[in-house]
Amino acid sequence: MSATYVIGDIHGGLRALQQVMAQLVLEENDQLIFLGDYVNGWSDSAAVITYLMTLALEHSCIFIKGNHDEWCESWLKGTIPDYKSLKNGHLATIASYHPLSATEKATHITFFSNMKDFYVDDKNRLFIHSGFSVTPGTIPFSSAMYKDRSLWEMALTMDERVISHPELYPKKLLQFHEIYIGHTPTLIYEESMPMKACNVYNVDTGAAYKGKLSAMNIDTKQVWQSDWVQSLYPDEKGRNA
Template identity: 45%
Template sequence: MSRTLVIGDIHGGLKALHQILERAEVTTNDKLVFLGDYIDGWSDSPRVIDFLIELDKTHDCFFIRGNHEEMVLRWLTAGDDNAEWRIHGGQSTVDAYQDLDIHTKDRHVGFLARLNDYYIDEQNRLYVHAGFTNQKGVYYEFFRGMFCWDRTLWETAMSLNPALSKDDLFYPKRLTLYKEIFIGHTPVTRISETVPVNKANVWNVDTGAAFKGRLSIMDVDTKAFWQSDPLHELYANEKGRN
């Protein structure tokens, strides 16, 4: 039976990615939707990209762009570098790319350049790294960067009164446009959670793999999920983004 499985922010944690694919018993019948932020954090960022490129050859994959892919693509293609990016995981990526040949870097640039802003499935479920701001939906988003940087969608969902009806004049228009919305970008560990969190019709699948959390994969139909070991245990000699 085919499943649609959504994967949260990986941040260079290839060991964790292997774990969740095994624990979820992923097969070639499953569709895999990756929410972005594959890199920046743990030391395996280039190997994560290599693995995803190969996985796409054997599985039905859909790759969404995260803000870290946007920054690394600018660094690889234009030498765009900044201290803030390095502090927030970029330094591990710079270190990991030092010894890679030009062919590998070009292959990674190609992968990063092909990433998608969002995905809408046949049941009108939206998958996006961070969010969107236009009240008409993603097709009308004027600032493309919102897809991988916005946090207001998640903040709105978290602050919404659960008793408020969708027909209410004050119900946020953005939350009525899609059956469900799956995001990453803002770790649920910020609200002291360790598993995927649902607020209104938004599911946040970023369970803090960049820090001391786990990587998560979730069945979007049943909401069953599987998690890796904590990333700081899998990469015991590293700091990640801590």
């Protein structure tokens, strides 16, 4: 039986990604779904994209676009970053692209352009970077939707209430059997593992900061993690600055 694995925000941490991938024993028909934010943080952003492009040649992969990926695509296409964005982990990404040729950068632009804003599988499970205010697919996707945290905040608020009052279960969440997101590090809640609230699974375990990178089998809910990413890049700050 094939398996589907969902992977949280990577943020330039290639070493963490390689650790996680080495733990997954992938079969021919297995699928990998990445929740976005591949860049901005640690020094290997460009290398992460190259790695993922190669991985997609060998396995079935779905790449969701995150807000940092939207920024990187825009920058690669010629947009000059402002000062605020340079302080948001982007300097390391820019530096990581210096060794790449124009041709290599063009292939990365194509990769970013082909990312999905969201994905719904055949069991009505939604995969999206951060959340949504309006049902995905009903209106054109906007930049604000790459950063929407209202869905996760709603799930956290209602999680305990719906146990005793199922009639209060938010209809927004019930549109999907399960929802998988990244974007909001679980470290904020002093959790180093993926979190579940209502039917929402948050798989961003803070790889951009002092957390770990996580992968989860969406059927069994088994989790695999890297080492603390800070320990893999001891001379860097990631997005901890």
